[in-house]
Amino acid sequence: MNQxxxxxxxxxxxxxxxxxxxxEDLAVDFFGRDNxxxxxxxxxxxxxxxxVGGALVPGLLKLSWITQYVSDWAGTESHxxxxxxxxxxxxxxxxxxxxxxxxxxxxxxxxxxxxxLEVMTLAEGEPSVRGNVTVELPTRP
Amino acid sequence: MPEEEIQSKITDExxxxxxxxxxxxxxxxxxxxxxxxxxxIGDTDPRYADGTGIAAPYVIAxxxxxxxxxxxxxxxxxxxxxxxxxxxxPIRIGETLSAVSQVTDIRERLGGRYGYTILMTSSTDYFGxxxxxxxxxxxxxxxxxxxxxxxxE
Numbered sequence: 001m002n003q004x005x006x007x008x009x010x011x012x013x014x015x016x017x018x019x020x021x022x023x024e025d026l027a028v029d030f031f032g033r034d035n036x037x038x039x040x041x042x043x044x045x046x047x048x049x050x051x052v053g054g055a056l057v058p059g060l061l062k063l064s065w066i067t068q069y070v071s072d073w074a075g076t077e078s079h080x081x082x083x084x085x086x087x088x089x090x091x092x093x094x095x096x097x098x099x100x101x102x103x104x105x106x107x108x109x110x111x112x113x114x115x116x117l118e119v120m121t122l123a124e125g126e127p128s129v130r131g132n133v134t135v136e137l138p139t140r141p
Numbered sequence: 142m143p144e145e146e147i148q149s150k151i152t153d154e155x156x157x158x159x160x161x162x163x164x165x166x167x168x169x170x171x172x173x174x175x176x177x178x179x180x181x182i183g184d185t186d187p188r189y190a191d192g193t194g195i196a197a198p199y200v201i202a203x204x205x206x207x208x209x210x211x212x213x214x215x216x217x218x219x220x221x222x223x224x225x226x227x228x229x230x231p232i233r234i235g236e237t238l239s240a241v242s243q244v245t246d247i248r249e250r251l252g253g254r255y256g257y258t259i260l261m262t263s264s265t266d267y268f269g270x271x272x273x274x275x276x277x278x279x280x281x282x283x284x285x286x287x288x289x290x291x292x293x294e
Contacts, residue, residue: 059221
């Protein structure tokens with residue numbers, strides 16, 4: 001993992017995109033096979049009965065991917081302080097998700113280097129989750 | 142075209158739970174869960190590798206205690222629509238956290254793909270053994286009736 005420094009980040013910088021392929025198995029394994037979860041995570045028919053058109057991708061799985069995406073970009077000396085996600089459309093298993101993001105603000109606050117990001121997941125080119133992430137970055141030594 | 146008339150399903154009993162804090166629910170950040178969630182999403186961040194004693198921040202989201210037991214289920218379907226997490230410090234594997242939750246808002250909405258929906262917002266604060274704040278979560282779930290959603294297709 002590369003380390004990003006506050007000094008090197010600019011507003012409108014883009015984070016390289018990342019692809020994820022959600023599946024029913026990933027969803028069930030994420031929460032643990034012995035733990036009760038929404039049946040629609042594992043069963044496309046249950047998802048269809050809910051009106052989502054297939055096996056539902058858990059919001060927490062997408063939130064975890066967004067956290068990982070930002071952390072991978074920012075490096076191990078960073079700290080994700082805050083993440084806010086609006087789930088605009090349900091995602092279904094076996095439909096690829098593209099994570100993309102860009103820097104929308106950077107500022108120093110109480111001695112901390114804060115960078116604000118807009119992040120989204122795109123399914124078939126349409127945003128399904130829109131997120132805002134606040135990450136703290138180190139100053140270049 | 143006449144506006145669709147619909148009677149509110151939110152009762153005074155439902156509203157009475159708003160702002161009522163739960164009794165603390167104790168959760169332990171378990172190594173097996175932390176490892177499984179990390180591995181399932183393919184997170185290779187060395188901070189969360191075996192032996193570091195630190196769990197990735199999203200691990201806490203998978204634990205219980207995140208939804209108030211008092212939350213009313215007014216409609217049979219539910220989808221996560223909004224979520225916010227604040228992390229005050231890293232989460233240590235094996236530590237016991239205390240989660241205090243409350244319903245913070247209940248409102249209704251008409252329109253969109255699900256027709257009549259109820260937006261249920263709750264918050265949970267997580268505290269460490271010494272009472273220090275570890276994380277906070279705010280979640281909104283849209284409750285809906287799948288039959289009504291199908292009828293609108």
